[in-house]
Structures are given as structure tokens and as C-alpha cells.
Amino acid sequence: MSEHAAIHDIAHLGGIELLTPEPERSLWYFRDVLGMEVVHAAGPSVxxxxxxxxxASTFKLTHADAPGVGCISWRAASAAALERRAAALMAAGLxxxxxNGDFGRGRSFRFRDPDGHSMALYYEELAYEAPTELRSALKNQPQRYTGRGVGVRRTDHLALMAHDVSANRRFAQELLGFQLREQVIFDDGRQEIGSWMSPNAIHHQLAYVADLDGGHGRLHHVSLxxxxxxxxxxxxxxLTENGIFIEAGPSKHNNSQGFYLYSYEPGGNRVEIYSGSYLVLAPDWQPVIWNEQERGSGTYWGAPLPETFLKYATPTVAAKK
Structure with missing residues (x-):
């Protein structure tokens, strides 16, 4: 059993803020092409x-000079859990x-991971109440399926680039209580290339992957x-009918077993459409570790992931400087 398994203060990924220099085109992509619903707008954000x-909201688009990820929000398991994690993060210097929180959320604690990504913890959350035209016939469904575009169901996870994957993975385990699911480790166990983690039964809600360009605080992809x-x-x-560039897939990953498709939204950020994978319910789960030969091209079947998948992230290193 993992030595970090005793912390259960984080319930799930609460929301992702995506930065875009093309706010109107990015909104078109997420609303019309992917089928997400707009619920609020304030200042530069939708x-x-x-x-x-x-x-009420799990995804925030904010106009910015360069693409990338803004604040990543995690929902605490209780008000007391929020206070405990805030104290631990403050003591760690992060x-x-x-x-007072963002739209649909109460009091929030802001912090950064060791690589510099902006994050927040909150507990109080506004549940979505659909207007009449969007109410589902199912009482346990928050909104009816509109059939618009891809029709994504929910925000699933994100992958962050990190200069030091090990340091960020330990941060997520030791300070947030995330459970380690899988790792890619090269060079006879000396080089941690990527780690996939979650605070709940979903295979991973957060991944850290090595930033081969030496950047900090960058985004690899968000997944819907x-x-x-x-x-x-x-x-x-x-996506093809709407002129959206598809970088990779449809194919199946080896680690996570996820069925995927990667594209770039108009602002430049990589977005994954994702399904499959598996749940982890065992309390004594042992992380699955892949080496160079086992990892291969990163696919179980389908075309190998392109070189851009390993190196491209937002913002670019030049823009970050």
C-alpha cells in the first residue's frame, strides 16, 4: 500500500482555466464544435x-496574450479538509x-506546484440548475444532451509539463494525497518521464510529464x-469538417488504456477527446511502471504519437520568456 494513501482531503478536479489569445475562435471551438454550454461571462473570461x-462550471476560457493554463481548481472533500490542505501547503512554502473564490465557488486557497502552475482549493460549490429548455427527462442528469457538435460529457483530466517530474509527483502525493497510478521511467529507473495520478477512482485526473525544452508552468493538454x-x-x-488540425489518433494508449484523439484549439492549446481507460478501486494499488521498451510509441495500437506530442506545450518557451 502506498505510504501516501492516508490523505483523502481532495475529492476531485473542480475546474480548469485555459488561456487563449483567440477568445472568439476558442469559444467557437468549445461551444459549437465540442458542444459545451456557456453559463457565465465576466471580464475577459467565459x-x-x-x-x-x-x-455550475468546470471550464473557464480567459483572454490572454499567449495560450496556456491558468488556475487549476481542486475541490476539497469537506470544509475541514480544505483547512488542512491549506495549512500543509502554506507550511511547505507553496x-x-x-x-473569495471564482464563479460558482466559495472561499478558495491559492497555491502553486513546484513547477509554478497556479492552483486553487475550494469546498463550497454551486450545483448546476438547468433552465427549462435544457432540463433532462432523467432526474439524475444535470442537463439534457443537446446533440451539438462532439457533445463532450465532462472535464476529465489534464497533463502538465514539469522541469522535474519527480518533485511535482511527490508534491501531489505528499501534500494533496493523490494516488500514483502509472509511471514512465527511463534509463534503468533513473529518469522519471511521466507520472499519472488521481485523488479518486478515476485512473488519472492529473499527469506530470517531462518538459524537454526546459520550461516551467506549461500545459501539455486538457482532456474532455x-x-x-x-x-x-x-x-x-x-473536427475535420470544421477545419481543426488533428495531431494524433484516434488510437488507444498503452498506459491508462484510454481511447484518444488530440487536436489544437484555435488559441494553440492541445485538447484531448477521451474515453475508455479504467477505474482503480483497490486500496493497495501498486503503480504500474513502464520502461523505454515497454512504453514504446505510447500507443497500444494505432499510429505512433508524433514528435510534436513530446515537445509541444503552451505557452512556447519563447513566449514564456
């Missing part, structure tokens, strides 16, 4: 959600202090969930 998300493989294949048709 707030969206997938039709299966319980919260805390930035409290705020659809129900099955056929939805991923359908997404490929919809």
Missing part, C-alpha cells in the same frame, strides 16, 4: 460546462493565500470525456 458536469469509442471516431469527423 465559463462553460459539459452536459454531464454537476457543477501557499499564496485566500480569496465522451462516453465511448464511437464518440471519439465521430469527433474526428466533426
Amino acid at each position: 465559463y462553460l460546462r459539459g452536459y454531464g458536469d454537476r457543477a 501557499g499564496e493565500g485566500w480569496s 470525456w465522451v462516453d465511448n469509442r464511437e464518440d471519439v471516431l465521430r469527433a474526428a469527423d466533426i
Whole structure:
């Protein structure tokens, strides 16, 4: 059993803020092409959600000079859990202090991971209440399926680039209580290339992967969930018909077993349409470790991941400087 398994203060990924220099085109991509619902707008930001998300908003688009990730929000398991994690993060020198929260959220604690990514913890959350025209016939479904575009159900996970994967993985385990699912380790166990983690039964809600360009605080991709493989294949048709560049897939990953499709939204950020994978319910789960030969091209079947998948991240190193 993992020595870090005793901390259960984080419930799940609460929301992702994506930065874009092309706000109108990015909004078109997420709203019209992917089928997300706009629920609020304030200043340079628009707030969206997938039709299966319980919260009022799980995705935020913010106009910025360069693409990348803004604040990544995690929901605490309780008010007391929020206080415990905030105290631990402050003691570790990573805390930035409290705020009154963002749209749909209560009091929040801001902090940064060792690589510099901005994060927040909160507990109080506004549940989504659909207007009449979006109410589902299912009482346990927060919103009806609109059939618009890809029709993504929910925000699933994100992968962050890190100069030191090991340091950031330890941060997530020791300070946030995330459980380690899988790792890619090269050079006879000396080089940690990537680690996949989660605070709950979902295979991973956060991954750290090595930043080969030596950057800090950069985004590899955000991932949005659809129900099955056929939805991923359908997404490929919809993206192609709308002139969206598909970087990789549809294919199946070896680690995570996820069925995937990667594209670039108009602002330049990589977005994954994702399904499949597996749940981890065992309390004594042992992380699965892949070496160079076992990892291979990163696919179980399908075309190998391109070189851009290993190196491209937002913002670019030049823009970050």
C-alpha cells in the first residue's frame, strides 16, 4: 500500500482555466464544435460546462496574450479538509493565500506546484440548475444532451509539463494525497518521464510529464470525456469538417488504456477527446511502471504519437520568456 494513501482531503478536479489569445475562435471551438454550454461571462473570461458536469462550471476560457493554463481548481472533500490542505501547503512554502473564490465557488486557497502552475482549493460549490429548455427527462442528469457538435460529457483530466517530474509527483502525493497510478521511467529507473495520478477512482485526473525544452508552468493538454469509442471516431469527423488540425489518433494508449484523439484549439492549446481507460478501486494499488521498451510509441495500437506530442506545450518557451 502506498505510504501516501492516508490523505483523502481532495475529492476531485473542480475546474480548469485555459488561456487563449483567440477568445472568439476558442469559444467557437468549445461551444459549437465540442458542444459545451456557456453559463457565465465576466471580464475577459467565459465559463462553460459539459452536459454531464454537476457543477455550475468546470471550464473557464480567459483572454490572454499567449495560450496556456491558468488556475487549476481542486475541490476539497469537506470544509475541514480544505483547512488542512491549506495549512500543509502554506507550511511547505507553496501557499499564496485566500480569496473569495471564482464563479460558482466559495472561499478558495491559492497555491502553486513546484513547477509554478497556479492552483486553487475550494469546498463550497454551486450545483448546476438547468433552465427549462435544457432540463433532462432523467432526474439524475444535470442537463439534457443537446446533440451539438462532439457533445463532450465532462472535464476529465489534464497533463502538465514539469522541469522535474519527480518533485511535482511527490508534491501531489505528499501534500494533496493523490494516488500514483502509472509511471514512465527511463534509463534503468533513473529518469522519471511521466507520472499519472488521481485523488479518486478515476485512473488519472492529473499527469506530470517531462518538459524537454526546459520550461516551467506549461500545459501539455486538457482532456474532455465522451462516453465511448464511437464518440471519439465521430469527433474526428466533426473536427475535420470544421477545419481543426488533428495531431494524433484516434488510437488507444498503452498506459491508462484510454481511447484518444488530440487536436489544437484555435488559441494553440492541445485538447484531448477521451474515453475508455479504467477505474482503480483497490486500496493497495501498486503503480504500474513502464520502461523505454515497454512504453514504446505510447500507443497500444494505432499510429505512433508524433514528435510534436513530446515537445509541444503552451505557452512556447519563447513566449514564456
